[in-house]
Amino acid sequence: SKLVTDVICPFCGTLCDDLEVEVSDDGKQILEVRNACAIGATKFLHSQASDRIIRPRMKQDDGTWKDISYAEAAKYTAKILCEAKKPLMYGWSSTSCEAQATGHMIAEQVGGIVDNTATVCHGPSLIAVHDVGIPSCTLGEVKNRADRIVFWGCNPAHAHPRHMSRYSIFPRGYFTGKGSKSRKIIVVDPRPTDTASLADYHIQIEQGRDYELLDALRVAFKNGPLPDVVAGVPKDKIYEVARLLKSGRFVTIFFGMGVTHSLGKNHNIDEAIAVTRDLNEYTKASIIPMRGHYNVTGSGQVLGWQFGFPFCVDLSRGFARYNPGETSSNDLLLRNEVDACFVLGSDPGSHFPNKSVQEIYKLPSVCIDPHITPTAAVSKCHVPVAFVGVEVGGSCYRMDNVPIESRKVVDPPAGMLTDDEFLKLVLAEVMTIKGAA
Numbered sequence: 471s472k473l474v475t476d477v478i479c480p481f482c483g484t485l486c487d488d489l490e491v492e493v494s495d496d497g498k499q500i501l502e503v504r505n506a507c508a509i510g511a512t513k514f515l516h517s518q519a520s521d522r523i524i525r526p527r528m529k530q531d532d533g534t535w536k537d538i539s540y541a542e543a544a545k546y547t548a549k550i551l552c553e554a555k556k557p558l559m560y561g562w563s564s565t566s567c568e569a570q571a572t573g574h575m576i577a578e579q580v581g582g583i584v585d586n587t588a589t590v591c592h593g594p595s596l597i598a599v600h601d602v603g604i605p606s607c608t609l610g611e612v613k614n615r616a617d618r619i620v621f622w623g624c625n626p627a628h629a630h631p632r633h634m635s636r637y638s639i640f641p642r643g644y645f646t647g648k649g650s651k652s653r654k655i656i657v658v659d660p661r662p663t664d665t666a667s668l669a670d671y672h673i674q675i676e677q678g679r680d681y682e683l684l685d686a687l688r689v690a691f692k693n694g695p696l697p698d699v700v701a702g703v704p705k706d707k708i709y710e711v712a713r714l715l716k717s718g719r720f721v722t723i724f725f726g727m728g729v730t731h732s733l734g735k736n737h738n739i740d741e742a743i744a745v746t747r748d749l750n751e752y753t754k755a756s757i758i759p760m761r762g763h764y765n766v767t768g769s770g771q772v773l774g775w776q777f778g779f780p781f782c783v784d785l786s787r788g789f790a791r792y793n794p795g796e797t798s799s800n801d802l803l804l805r806n807e808v809d810a811c812f813v814l815g816s817d818p819g820s821h822f823p824n825k826s827v828q829e830i831y832k833l834p835s836v837c838i839d840p841h842i843t844p845t846a847a848v849s850k851c852h853v854p855v856a857f858v859g860v861e862v863g864g865s866c867y868r869m870d871n872v873p874i875e876s877r878k879v880v881d882p883p884a885g886m887l888t889d890d891e892f893l894k895l896v897l898a899e900v901m902t903i904k905g906a907a
């Protein structure tokens with residue numbers, strides 16, 4: 471066997487870059503995954519599943535699947551996208567930036583809507599960043615400098631398991647040589663989570679009252695008057711946390727969907743950014759969203775370079791429009807506004823409301839995904855592809871916007887295409903149809 475080192479984990483936005491994978495001499499089989507957390511290791515081992523779908527397949531009228539070729543799948547995909555007036559092209563968060571860029575070329579040709587998983591995740595954070603900007607930093611700076619860490623509405627112990635050991639709570643950095651003893655950890659969460667159990671302070675906020683507590687912290691920084699209790703938290707505790715944050719040398723606030731998708735949405739993030747700004751009057755402070763899928767940040771980046779907007783990009787009028795609430799996937803699906811659905815590298819069948827999934831089921835649809843997912847089950851065509859970061863490399867962006875090149879570890883099954891290769895076939899078909907029109 472041989473050992474592949476410095477492997478990138480293509481699962482969550484932490485994008486750990488220290489994995490070691492032992493592979494068989496012929497480079498076809500993964501024998502062991504080292505250094506990854508349980509979720510990351512499972513992703514590598516999933517690629518080895520014996521029941522893996524290795525050929526594209528088309529749903530028949532009786533609901534059974536029939537194997538087809540990649541050429542036939544590309545023809546079908548190009549046809550439904552070209553015939554649709556407003557095709558939705560959703561997902562993009564579990565693939566490489568290269569594949570995203572090819573997909574966007576198709577979207578431009580067919581006048582599609584390109585949206586990524588931020589639409590049900592950190593979209594409100596992106597909107598807040600448009601509003602007020604973001605004082606941020608890299609995870610390396612957090613590891614080396616941060617002595618006050620806040621986790622607000624997120625639970626990395628479950629969602630980003632190695633984040634705490636690599637960057638935020640435990641690692642020994644240049645100015646944080648005593649590891650967790652160098653830092654004070656504050657968790658703001660209505661629930662007693664596993665992350666909260668590691669915290670010095672667990673602020674058990676009332677559900678949906680994030681805006682009030684963030685606002686109260688800003689008052690407390692200036693020693694202003696507060697009511698006895700804000701968002702279920704006694705004022706003495708708020709003053710204490712405010713003093714603790716101000717006394718730090720370097721504060722980092724990590725936040726998750728507990729804030730982005732609770733009452734207030736993007737306004738909560740506006741306020742969290744304002745808290746960070748205020749703190750910079752006393753010390754150095756930064757704020758970082760806990761992005762979920764390993765390359766959702768990359769999808770926002772690539773869309774940003776190409777069209778100027780990070781998600782919900784509507785190209786149906788021949789130029790880029792952006793209006794979350796109108797051009798966002800669920801709003802379009804719930805208003806029956808799209809007439810074809812293309813999904814790559816994500817699973818709306820698991821994450822979207824039932825009514826949206828029912829709408830996808832009714833539409834001409836294609837799901838490009840190595841796994842059999844609920845989305846694949848409701849789609850008309852399922853195209854399995856190589857696992858990015860396992861069977862093919864490609865660029866990805868970590869949650870702190872640092873680009874990292876992922877590595878190929880083993881070969882994909884014989885004859886299997888990568889996302890990018892399949893998208894290039896679709897693009898060629900689209901150009902043929904458009905040329906003929």
Ligand code: SF4
Pocket residue numbers: 479480481482483484485486505506507508509510511630631632633
């Ligand atoms: Fe992979 Fe995330 Fe686990 Fe790191 S923390 S090994 S990136 S799943």
